[in-house]
Amino acid sequence: TLVLAGQADASADGHQHGGSAALSVEQLTGPKDQTPAVRKTLVAARTEVRLTSGATVDALTFNGSAPGPEIRVERGRLLEVTLVNQNVEEGVTVHWHGVDVPNAEDGVPGVTQDAVMPGGRHVYRFTPDRAGTFWYHTHRDGLLNVKRGLFGALIVEEPVAFDGLDRTVFTHAWPGSGRDVTALDRADQPAGQDAPAGRKVLLRTVNSSEEPQTVRLAGAPFQVAAIDGNAVPGATALEPGTELQLAAGGRYDLAFTMPAGAVTLSLGANPDAALTFSPGGAAGRVSATGGGQFDPLAYGSGSEPGLGGHDRTFDLRLDDGFGFSQGRLSYVSSLINGRLYPAVPALEVERGDRVRMRIASRSTVNHPFHLHGHRVRVLARNGDPVSGSPWWTDTLNIGRGEVYEIEFRADNPGIWMDHCHNFQHGANGMIMHLAYT
Template sequence: MWELATNFTEVLGAVLALLWGLAARWPGRVLVGLGLFAVVIQVGLVGLTWPTGWDFVSNRVVLALPLMLAPSIAVVVLCLPRMEPRWPIQAAAVGALLDFYVVFVDRPAPPYTVNVIVLWAILLGATGLLWWRQGRIRTLPVLAVVVVVLGGAVFYLQRASVLPDRLDMASMTNLDWGGGPVGMGHDHAMRSVTDLVGPVGRADAAFTLVAQEKRITLSSGATVDAWTFNGQVPGPELRVHQGDLVQVTLVNQLKNEGVTVHWHGLDVPNAEDGVAGVTQDAVRPGGTYVYRFRATQAGSFWYHTHQDSYQAVDRGLFGPLTVLPPEEVKGLDIPVMAHEWTTSQGVRTAFGTSDTLRRVAVAPGTPVRLRLVNTSDNTVWGEADKDPRTFVLTGTPFTVAAIDGTDLAGPTPLTDVRLPMGVGGRYDLTFTMPDHPVRLTDLADPGGGLLLGDGPAPAVRSDLPDFDPAGYGAGVPSPFKAFDRRFKLILDDGPAFYDGSLSFPSTINNLLFPDTPMLMVKEGDAVETTFVNRGHNDHPMHLHGHHALVLSRNGEPVQSWWTDSLEILPGQTYTIAFRADNPGVWMDHCHNLKHAFQGMVMHLAYEGVHSPFQMGHQTINRPE
């Protein structure tokens, strides 16, 4: 209901501006009546969205509605039925235009004090001018002034949006202390992120990853001009045991591109996090870099570059990272990496390089764990911004044993459900192999997938209910009794210039990087964060270096689970909590990498820690 009502509100905002604009030029009972009727409908639509929560309607109630209602009331009182004087009708056109600006173009986040002052100054100033000059304004001069002003504004906004050639991470000034004690910030540093390194000593597991360009052939015969680790896509599985000291040597043999490696979901020391321009410089062609960390968490993770990741992950610079528990793992235990490849035959959905149905022999009675990883946006259906990828496991009851690398408490058997998963998310699916085939399918390509066992493939159904982790299993008791910091982040979107280009970027508190908030904490803080998605797109929010406990959805408590990549759909509010126990400067961003590329990035910074690295057009570092 919320998404439908808010879409109608935006469309009606454009209709209102058009109707009142026509009425201002050619005043008449029909146009004015239609304008007033549209105002009533707009008020009703806001009323329909109100139950979703104040955070979803506050900008409309505080800003848009008064700007529209005040001149509309003036029209009823002063102009009906003779359609004279004309200036209230013209003022209603200004108010409708400002309403459209608020609900569609700017979509401001609280606090609204400056917005109220500026918007009402425009409305009252325009109304006063219209009243004073009633009957004396000629259309063409006014249009000329409007065109010049709008053209100048567009030129200014386009130039002002260009990102700096060099951006110092220590120069971030939008510091949000979450209502807790304000400290000295992150630029007055006692420690650099380069000091927060992994342990020394003899490695228990050592790997080398070589970034190379290579043409890859998928199972269908389609080819990909890929960027690979060790000549394969996905890259080789890094399989280690909990407690191992891991060493990975990165070698860059790409011709013209830098590269890093980020360990998605594994809470490593900050210097080992692999984010270009934040925790290191990107490794230049011909260069090497060594990462060292202890694998303290058992679970399903993955690695990918965090240099130009919007392009580089899409082209293949990713792979599975599995941390096994100390006890012996029996049966079939494999990572399944869902990806979409841009190929010689268009965009292809695949598990690994299999974009056709792949069969794997599994004996009945074998314990099976499929470590399902979503590595890319859902573009085949053309809904990359709106819906998560959705999978179906058919042929056997199964459990979702773990989410984002953390085992769930009390998981119960599931059948006939769809498994939506945001980008970067992981589900561990466990079952005992039956005496007939089991099929895992990405609904973006119902003809493909992974088929386990002998026999005909079971049919794939899409008309199934969605798996909902909020009501699954026994939940996790919250270790948080009180909070030192509380942050609220409004996720939205709208037309805007970013780095010189006009697009429809997704925003955090109506801001794009580098103006987004730097969430400031002190080591040991208990931190609560509330995400409010009042935009049109889904956002898998990923905080580096920490796992968060999901506390509530839409204000209602949930069966809590630990996550590092939380999928937040339009109209949803989530509250999560984490302990600030891993010092550093950490990226916190939407893992729909298109959104991050367009500015949906912020950072979590610990007091007294700074990053000496730079990013920008004149540096090698492009983290997204």
């Protein structure tokens, strides 16, 4: 058995007291005795990558490409991934963003495993139980190494596969000379995609950058079929040109039926970044006109009982920390309840608890708050309750002055990291743990 360090009621000799339950290693890892349905190897290495703009970046890749290979597995089937680090000096791990894996498979160095150093390897095994769009990325030196290319898509499919065109696209900010270059990364697919009229298209958008990205789909009405790997019940048709703000780390699955003409996905910040679907696959683009702003708070319909009667409620306050740098008062850190990681106290809950969190930002910048190991349900934003279908997420963009209320069930024991997905902010202190047995 294993006792989590820091658990208040576990004595030094490992004996259990009070209500704390012992956990076996089997409960914290993926199944050891089954044959995986899908086996993959990811080799991390330093590589030079040429962007569509022609510029080259000194990148880090999985299997020679960035994004790395798209991994697909059916829901309920065992996936086994072997990570090999060829020559990334800082070390590498793989975190499965949005998948509620057993704790030991979570890929957080210093918490759930040691970083894999050059020449080393590590095997991950887990069975995803929910179909949807997820992604994987290194969790070591995330600040630079995700940015430099150590990420890819993990698609969990329904047993009956979608029979239309199914494509994944990342919005990524490459470290450029002086300034990040935000691009739509299609993993070597052409910017023009062949799609005849009447064809169903599922376009999975993933934001691997550190800021929210604005994407627009023009040329056809569409639905947001899923948010962060959670299907949206009662998803209604949005007008062509509707603007979507994708949180850093977040995913929107966009579904549409091909019209007679072309459909273009474009990225707000970069006028060159576009992906166009058309009969014949020409790379031209349809520009966006009209359409409002998509808001997940009021989208979809259909209800699902909330957890209610919460057993624990936590208040988190996000703040900027200021200090003197070169004689000027400037931003230096990102705090949770006035503290910097590792001084932020871990949230302690009991297994089975209904947990409610109120996260209030007094910061001047965006904080994409990400919780490991648990998808969460949004209850309210700035006091307004969710009025559409239940809004499930794993990465919530908490803007300047915003307050979110969320809830989740503590049903996945271990030591989890909850943090800002802006890696600079994480490195500057906006990280905390959630721990229970």
